[in-house]
Amino acid sequence: MQSSSRLLALLALGTALVSVPALAEMSGTLNLNGATGLIDMPSGEAQKDATFSFSTSLIGQITRSTISFQFSERLSGSFRFQTWRDWDALIPGDSEESDRSIDLRYQVLKEGRITPALTIGLQDLTAQGLFASEYVAATKTFGDKVKVTAGLGWGRLGTDGGIGSPFGSRPPVDPTGTPNADQWFRGEAAPFAGVEYKVNDNWTLKAEYSSDAYVLEDAERGLIERDSPFNFGVEYQRSPYMRFGAYSLYGSEFALAFHIILDPKSRATGGIVGKAPVPVKARPARGADPEAYDGGWVTQPEAGPILRQNLAKRLAADGIAIENLAYTADTVQVRIRNGRIDAGSQAVGRTARALSHVMPASVEVFEIVPVVNGIGASKVTIRRSDLEALEYTADNATLLRERVTVTDAGPAPAWSLGDEELYPKFRWSLRPVVRLSEPMEGDVGLRLSSTYDIAPGWVLSGSIYKELASNRDLSTSSSVLPHVRTDGSRYTEFGDPALERLTLAWFARPGENLYSRVSVGYLERMHAGVSGELLWKPVDSQLALGAELNYTKQRDTDGGLGFDEYDYDIMTGYVSAYYDFGNGYLGQLDVGKYLAGDVGATVSVDRVFANGWRVGAFATVTDASAEEFGEGGFDKGVRITIPFNWALGTDTRRGFDLNFRPSGGDGGARLNVDDRLYQSIREYHTDGLDPDWGRVWR
């Protein structure tokens, strides 16, 4: 997991740039566990659809850091990292214990006039079970100030004040930590309840009766003194983005909570900022100036270079480079490389506006081909007269989209003018990097990256990473599988600085709807070799199919060029299906052989927002047994992309990527090769262009 940048700065700005602080209607507040609820107990409510939150809470010797996401109106999930300090207070051993947990919640009933909101939740549903509990909670609002919650909990939430075991006894925790479904809603159940009083838009008071006896922390480890089941607290909503809480817990402890609440659907800046586009240039009426429409100019040899130069100058303002320009008297095809604008539709719109200024009046058809890694991703065909007619028309985005076609890019026309200055082109950057392996654990450093474009589709690139600071400890893997991933901390420790990547990649279009990639070299920091990929994806298809084949050797941990430390090489490969379910939900299924030689399948689901936000989860099950995999049982995790421009509103295609796994293992591991095809080209296909098509006029 690596990420190229500055989460802290991003978040700070995200909160500082708020111009219109209309307090969002609080659909539900967050509790100490980062889940919707009271203080330590959950509630029947949900967050507003797509709400994304980071929560940190301190409860005596316990720290909980949680990321939560309201995946749909009713379904939400959390990833939590929990630490207990003074773990050796009573029992000798490690002074600190940590645990990762995943929750899922589903709101069965939304609040009605008479009916309460009702949620069923599974807390810590896969890991070793230190935090495992299940619950049903109901919440009813009275007026606009008071909310009352009552619920029934099992597991941890059934440890105090139990009323018996309605669904039988709870079997012991399966130590391998696969979904512990046989435990769910089993064992002693106990009621909990609470009340929330909203004093005003900023201040909220809460009180609750907890059914969690804190057996682990109190009786077993002596970390917390639980004297009473009652908790009290006060919360302060500083802005729509920040909430603080202070609590008295269990008659003895003091707790603090801090939440950062982000809404991917609402830009912090209210909208994309950045300069207005140049107006579309109107051609003279044909009747008034028929000579302007004469196509004779195409025979002039100097026309091409001049047109290309003029167009390049205009597009440079938007960070767009011309790969190719081809024209006849009535059609122009321009192949563009979009380096900065985050929305494909806006890049297309800016190019069309520039063409209206540069191309002679006889050119009626604009074919715009966005190029990614040297290959055409799609062809957007716009009639110039539509562009002119619709510029100031109401609902011009919808009207233009009805008249525009998006088709396969096809090959570049044979007579086209390439840009001699574009190839080869050397680009480099030196950027600070934060690599997190847990919400609060990882390292920061500098990454020197460079790319050399040899010819269209041929890219030589590499990167070197130098660590500046780290709070990650060297750990020894006890995995019985080949250590294809679990020696990660050794790579971090011994490979400093490290050559992360050094690859030659070749991208091509073997046929209509087909895309291919071959990468050779040091593909990632742990493995090197050859990786090949073929993708079938018609531009307007919701379905895509792919195949990948890799042969790799495991690299030395020192970040150098050698292969002496591990005598490990393997052929891996997958067939993949990608499906766009609509409304931003993407699914992917990969079946094949993984790095440790295990065979299985990966399912992933992502929610993708038109503005670039992406939140998803993945799970891989292979024939590596749960014992072979280790603590987590099988590979699974969550992945998040936050685009910088969502917080800043400025033109940038960069973002912050996070990947979290509750437990790492060697099973179900895939090669981390750059520029996989589906992600790279989807932006310019209809399913990528249409959600934010309106930005074509931006």
Next chain:
Amino acid sequence: MTLPKSLIAGLVALALVGACGNDRAPNPVLAAVGAAAKTSVSKMKGQKAGTAPATKAASPEELRAELAQAGKPVLLVSSKALGQTGFLMVSDAKGGVLTWATPDGATFTQRDGVLIQTRGLGADLMSAQAPSVSQLMQAGARYQRVYFFLGGDDQGTRRTYDCATSVVGPENIDVLGRAHATIHVTETCARSTGGGKLTNEFWIEGSMIRQSRQWVSAGIGFIDFARVID
């Protein structure tokens, strides 16, 4: 588990120094700080950064004379909410549609003085189905008005209003030291679904909108326009 101080210091330092290279991605942090600084400076001046200089000492007449020197139309735009005022020039003219641009790259597009688009403001009006001047001048005219926006997730959204005009009466107004005899017209609009009301105001001289107060978007609110030089 806590972060070592060196790590925190490192993070802060990294956030500040940003990145370098010839890979021309702007540093978003510095860009935002720059933008914020620019906004606050122009707010203090009560004037949009970089627009025609309007020193407080100059009388309206002097200012008008200065603006008239260019021999081009000038539109005075001011937003109380944004705390900004500026004199804008035409950047595009197509029939009755004029686009007025600020030097820092925002634009306001009007069809015969009725706002139909903005760009570069953030919460922009992407397009609009708006009344014509003759509709506005017709007392009691009823029509639908539709505003088109991009939501925070960049998806297209719209707001539809049912509007009615009413003539307040003749009014003499002063625009930068010059008197104009106008008819004051208000356009009252109620959202067809979901509630919400707004009132646009127009001061029409002959068949020209001399001055107006028009709604842009939920994020921007109302903006005042006055045609200073024709």
